[in-house]
Amino acid sequence: MLENDELEQVDGAFAAVPRALTVTRPPSPTPSFRTESYSIINWNPEYPSAYAASEEGAPYCLPPGRRTVSGYYAFAGPSPLKPSRSLTLGIARIWDALREGSPGKKNKRRPSLPSVSVWRDGVVTDDEDGIREFIDYLNMPPLDGEEGELIDDEACFINVTRITGTDIVGHLPVELALHLLSYLDLPAILACLRVSRRWSHLARDNSVWRTLFQRRESDGWRADLRRAAKPMPIRSSLSASRLLVPAPLEVDWYGTYQTRAELDRRWTASPTIAGTETQGAAAWEPKVRRISGHKDSVYCLEFDSQRIITGSRDRTIKVWSLKTGRCLATFSGHRGSVLCLKFDKDWDLEEGDDGSWCEDDAQRIWRRGFMVSGSSDCSICVWALYARPGAGDGSGDGEVAAEMAAVLRGHSGGVLDLRIDSRWIVSCSKDALIRVWNRKTLQLHCTFRGHEGPVNAIGMQDNKVVSASGDGRMMLWDITSGERLRIFEGHDRGLACIEFKDDYIVSGSNDCKIKVWQASTGMCLRTIVGHDLLVRALTFDPRSGRLVSASYDKTVKVWDMHTGKMLREFRGCHVSHIFDVKFDHCRIVSTSHDQKVVVLDFSDGLDVSLFV
Structure with a gap:
């Protein structure tokens, strides 16, 4: 026991x-x-x-x-x-x-x-x-x-x-709830729209969609609020501005996001709805507008949000309304064909205190811009551009005028291409030279020599110039030091066009190929094949990866420069060789030997006035 x-x-x-x-x-x-x-x-x-x-x-x-x-x-x-x-x-x-x-x-x-x-x-x-x-x-x-x-x-x-859930977000102050939603991506925000009325109200808030839009800036999504500016009803002595620019949250960002997404969808060859390919659906076809007015081949073009400026073999420069296609002005000054031109885009949207605009009367103001043009007469003309709102005729096109400010001489051959920025004017010529001029003083800064054939095209960025020549080579130059930094070789025949943006250089050649290069290393990243004849012009957007090329085969093609895949092809726009092509977020503009300017508009029916 x-x-x-x-x-x-x-x-x-x-x-x-x-x-x-x-x-x-x-x-x-x-x-x-x-x-x-x-x-x-x-x-x-x-x-x-x-x-x-x-x-x-x-x-x-x-x-x-x-x-x-x-x-x-x-x-x-x-x-x-x-x-x-x-x-x-x-x-x-x-x-x-x-x-x-x-x-x-x-x-x-x-x-x-x-x-x-x-x-x-x-x-x-x-x-x-x-x-x-x-x-x-x-x-x-x-x-x-x-x-x-x-x-x-x-x-x-x-x-x-x-077990019962607690709506934590719904019980937060509105400011905190919106701050939390600002960290979500698009699929999560769309899911929040279906949770409850409270969540749907928060997920539709303007600040949430503004944040979503700003995150797409890396894809090329940008908005300029100045484009939504309205004239001030009463002249105020408190502000030098004559326009009333809306505050950021006064814009309908939900509708703006939808419009921009729809615009991107229209550029693709395979229509998609909510990320799923639509079986049997045809690609969206842009609206085509053909503009006539030049009496001979149209060699070059540039355009901004309001106007197209073209140069022709008929020795004239014409300004066209981007909205209506109406000719706004014609300038003459060259004794030969106008082969190239560049201007400060949307100069009339800028405000300055350095004499960049002058007043004509109490209501309508001339704003001054800058343009240069190159010709087969071996000269470069420097122009002062002027623009002001229309006289109330209802077209909304405004008025444009120009006067020749100076003529730059130095090339012994036709001026084939030009580039400008805030400091420099750079030109290239049939004489195989690249000349750099000071934009403010219009004095020659330096001359680059090295090519053995005509320099057909140039690109410029951050005091560096890249040149493309008929000798089949590209060269990278430093304006500050005057030295040649690198030689690019890879095309089988002479080069016809080139673009230089960020760390990318894209070139087009008589070998019918497009090559994408890395500027910092000189390495060829990709070769794009698809044209049947000489690639005469090209341009690209490094953010969206969209590349547009034009060829003597009478086609305009849209590519993904990062994959080399062709997204769209447009035939029948021109009946002869295409000489130049440019594009922005909603349109492609091209010029040709057929004397026409063709606009392919992807924004038909959309309000794209804010996009840049």
Whole structure:
């Protein structure tokens, strides 16, 4: 017979067990996500239990009770608590459901779960020392709760019907909720529109869609709020501006985003809706406008958001309305064909205090711009451009005028291409030379020599000039030092056109190929093949990756410069050789030997006035 000091009283039960057979339960661990498992009751794998652990080492959920070496000890005799029949039947039914497993695995009982009879009638077990004990699982007392522990059933089973969500975003102040939504991408914002009325109202907020639009700037999405400016109703002495530019959130950014996305979709050959290719749908066809007015071949063009300026073999320069195609002005000054030209785009949208505009009357103001043109007469003409709003005829085209400010001479051959920025005017010629002029003083800064044939085209960026020659080579020059930095070789025949933007140089050649180069390394990144004759002109946008080329094969092609894939091809725009091509976010403009200027407009029916 064991003495009292050798027995251990079981908490919450009228029973005692030998102290040698008890195990003191350690304190419950603090739940941590750094462990591989989340356990409410500390598990010690050194102690065997009534039910073995799984093969992975994770224990099964066990019935509540006090753990000992031999399993769960309960009462030495019958329980003083009378079991409830309804509780017994309820637990039995639940246990049957658990043992049956998932609906997809009927009649496959879960191993290591005791039968219903064990729960209802209890079980008599023998341990290794031969001590018999009766375990009444049904009336087993809960844990003592001294350490805030949950009983095993509460740790393993959750009544999902009692779980209710809390709309955290909906309960936040509007400013905080909008700030949270500003971190989401487009698919997430579209999902928020379907959550609830509150979320839909927040997800449609103008600030959210403005943020989404600004994130697409890397794809070439840009908006200029000055294009939405309206004349001030009352002249104010507090502001030198005559236009009222809207605040950023006064613009409908939700509609603006939709319009810009639709515009991008129209450029693709395979129409898509919500990212899924539409079977059997035809590619969107741009609206075609043909402009006539020149009396001979149209060699060059440039355009901005309001006007197209072209140079022709008829020795004239013409200004056309981009909106209506109407001829706004004609300038003469060269004694030969106008082969190239460049001007400051949208100069009448700029405000300046350095004499960049002059006042004609109280309501209409002439704003001054800058243009240069090169000719087969070996000269470069420098022009002062002037523009002002229309006289109220309803066309909205405005008026344009020009006067010749200077003539730059120095080339001994026809001037084939020009580039300008805020500091320099760069020209190239049939005489195989590249000349750099100071834009403010109009004095010659330096001359680059190195090509063995006519320099047909040039590109300029950040005080660097790249030249393309009929000798089949390209050269990169530094204006500041006057040195040649690199020679590019790879085309099989002479080069006809070139563009230089960011770290990309794109060239077109008489070998019918287009090559994409990395300016910093001189490496050819990609060769694009598709034209049948000389590639006469090209231009590209490094942000969107869109490249447009024109050829003597009478086609205009749109490419993805990063993959070399052709996106669109336009035939029949011209009936003769195409000499020049330019594009922006919503249109392609080309000129040809057929004396026509052709505009392919992808924005028909869309308000694209803000886009640049």
